[in-house]
Amino acid sequence: xxxxxxxxxxxxxxxxxxxxxxxxxxxxxxxxxxxxxxxxxxxxxxxxxxxxxxxxxxxxxxxxxxxxxxxxxxxxxxxxxxxxxxxxxxxxxxxxxxxxxxxxxxxxxxxxxxxxxxxxxxxxxxxxxxxxxxxxxxxxxxxxxxxxxxxxxxxxxxxxxxxxxxxxxxxxxxxxxxxxxxxxxxxxxxxxxxxxxxxxxxxxxxxxxxxxxxxxxxxxxxxxxxxxxxxxxxxxxxxxxxxxxxxxxxxxxxxxxxxxxxxxxxxxxxxxxxxxxxxxxxxxxxxxxxxxxxxxxxxxxxxxxxxxxxxxxxxxxxxxxxxxxx
Numbered sequence: 001x002x003x004x005x006x007x008x009x010x011x012x013x014x015x016x017x018x019x020x021x022x023x024x025x026x027x028x029x030x031x032x033x034x035x036x037x038x039x040x041x042x043x044x045x046x047x048x049x050x051x052x053x054x055x056x057x058x059x060x061x062x063x064x065x066x067x068x069x070x071x072x073x074x075x076x077x078x079x080x081x082x083x084x085x086x087x088x089x090x091x092x093x094x095x096x097x098x099x100x101x102x103x104x105x106x107x108x109x110x111x112x113x114x115x116x117x118x119x120x121x122x123x124x125x126x127x128x129x130x131x132x133x134x135x136x137x138x139x140x141x142x143x144x145x146x147x148x149x150x151x152x153x154x155x156x157x158x159x160x161x162x163x164x165x166x167x168x169x170x171x172x173x174x175x176x177x178x179x180x181x182x183x184x185x186x187x188x189x190x191x192x193x194x195x196x197x198x199x200x201x202x203x204x205x206x207x208x209x210x211x212x213x214x215x216x217x218x219x220x221x222x223x224x225x226x227x228x229x230x231x232x233x234x235x236x237x238x239x240x241x242x243x244x245x246x247x248x249x250x251x252x253x254x255x256x257x258x259x260x261x262x263x264x265x266x267x268x269x270x271x272x273x274x275x276x277x278x279x280x281x282x283x284x285x286x287x288x289x290x291x292x293x294x295x296x297x298x299x300x301x302x303x304x305x306x307x308x309x310x311x312x313x314x315x316x317x318x319x320x321x322x323x324x325x326x
Contacts, residue, residue: 022081029067038302041261043269062091069094073102084110089117096124221250233288249292257296269296
């Protein structure tokens with residue numbers, strides 16, 4: 001290829017990439033609207049994009065956000081397809097786009113850089129000026145595993161992840177805390193001096209978390225709690241699941257959402273777990289180990305929609321009856 005041919009071919013690839021990106025957002029928007037990710041054993045659209053499609057966290061977030069606004073404002077997709085506004089710029093504009101202003105804003109953003117579009121967005125929704133602050137510089141410039149105080153992040157840069165790896169088995173934790181929290185940390189260091197002579201925060205925080213997690217598991221899943229009830233099935237009008245059954249179901253499901261798709265792939269979510277009755281408690285009024293499973297919030301709602309119908313469940317969630325208004 002000559003230089004001119006190379007540049008021409010590159011321009012053509014860039015043009016085609018805009019069209020592919022636009023089609024991708026259309027598909028993502030439709031998958032999101034149909035909640036197909038739930039049937040694919042993912043608790044959210046974000047999980048679907050990162051785990052199944054292999055997007056980075058930032059790319060997934062940007063695409064999902066723009067795809068959602070584009071479902072109500074198709075001109076957003078056309079602006080991307082034509083190359084007038086890039087994805088990063090659309091992500092910045094998305095919170096400010098409305099039926100009334102989107103045509104004008106997309107026109108004004110055409111051909112502009114990310115920084116220029118950020119200035120356009122700032123003019124639409126000005127933020128208050130940053131407060132003046134004065135702080136003493138640390139004596140040791142080398143970053144420490146835990147920073148008790150830190151200046152607020154610059155608005156033009158995303159904040160660093162709260163926990164990030166710095167070696168194969170080592171992670172850096174960084175957070176901003178209040179004065180009261182700092183005093184509580186100092187008190188903990190003093191009280192635990194006999195156990196943690198050097199006041200190592202990592203050791204203190206880990207011990208505190210281990211105890212806190214154990215308490216939550218005892219409260220929600222009856223782990224570590226002494227109970228007299230057996231794990232046998234119970235017929236009842238109460239939705240309260242007996243502790244022995246809670247514990248058995250939690251241990252069987254490994255503290256993880258038990259939803260699996262048609263291929264046998266299992267949801268990886270471990271947060272927001274709920275007990276789900278396979279045959280519906282409203283129908284059976286029975287608690288037993290084989291009839292219960294752990295599901296994340298999203299898949300529990302999805303299971304209810306499949307069992308009772310989405311119209312009925314939407315009405316129940318909003319406190320109305322099907323066919324009536326709120």
